[in-house]
Amino acid sequence: DAGVIQSPRHEVTEMGQEVTLRCKPISGHDYLFWYRQTMMRGLELLIYFNNNVPIDDSGMPEDRFSAKMPNASFSTLKIQPSEPRDSAVYFCASSPWTGRSSGANVLTFGAGSRLTVL
Amino acid sequence: EDQVTQSPEALRLQEGESSSLNCSYTVSGLRGLFWYRQDPGKGPEFLFTLYSAGEEKEKERLKATLTKKESFLHITAPKPEDSATYLCAVRYNDMRFGAGTRLTVKP
Numbered sequence: 001d002a003g004v005i006q007s008p009r010h011e012v013t014e015m016g017q018e019v020t021l022r023c024k025p026i027s028g029h030d031y032l033f034w035y036r037q038t039m040m041r042g043l044e045l046l047i048y049f050n051n052n053v054p055i056d057d058s059g060m061p062e063d064r065f066s067a068k069m070p071n072a073s074f075s076t077l078k079i080q081p082s083e084p085r086d087s088a089v090y091f092c093a094s095s096p097w098t099g100r101s102s103g104a105n106v107l108t109f110g111a112g113s114r115l116t117v118l
Numbered sequence: 119e120d121q122v123t124q125s126p127e128a129l130r131l132q133e134g135e136s137s138s139l140n141c142s143y144t145v146s147g148l149r150g151l152f153w154y155r156q157d158p159g160k161g162p163e164f165l166f167t168l169y170s171a172g173e174e175k176e177k178e179r180l181k182a183t184l185t186k187k188e189s190f191l192h193i194t195a196p197k198p199e200d201s202a203t204y205l206c207a208v209r210y211n212d213m214r215f216g217a218g219t220r221l222t223v224k225p
Binding site for chain 2: 004035042043045048055056091095105106108109110112
């Protein structure tokens with residue numbers, strides 16, 4: 001398996017523009033997570049999906065952020081309009097869930113998308 | 119509110135100087151405590167999962183332990199290649215991360 005695939009790896013845009021980040025999870029994983037990482041706030045959970053359904057989006061900063069998972073192999077995180085404070089590394093991660101004691105309940109992360117909003 | 123707190127924020131060691139990193143948590147219904155390693159410019163990489171107080175896991179120079187309120191990552195005789203940020207996370211249904219400990223091992 002190629003692992004979790006994110007695109008683009010780097011994005012530089014101007015304030016007010018729309019940004020779309022993409023993620024392909026590992027095949028067979030039931031859960032998909034979007035995180036944002038900054039020096040100041042560390043890794044913050046934005047939203048997660050179970051079987052393509054959004055379960056908890058309480059970490060989404062505001063209405064400018066939206067996430068979708070139209071099928072089991074694809075998810076997007078969209079920021080519209082973007083602002084300089086959205087500059088961060090955005091990670092997608094996926095996970096199976098096979099029970100409390102299973103070592104398989106591990107998140108596998110993608111390489112991240114580094115977003116710079118000027 | 120569920121909390122995951124890691125200490126210290128940064129740790130500088132000489133090669134061969136053993137030490138421990140701490141992760142304390144306040145999560146009800148814990149479904150696993152996880153340790154990850156993150157190198158600059160990369161995503162976090164899984165190291166260990168612990169589920170029950172008293173459980174221990176080992177991998178090369180690293181050993182993770184768990185109590186009811188905290189976990190320790192012990193590093194024995196570290197090498198420069200162990201330099202990285204070590205992240206602790208707790209899982210209920212979602213996964214919440216601590217701020218990490220940035221470890222530097224000098225030769």
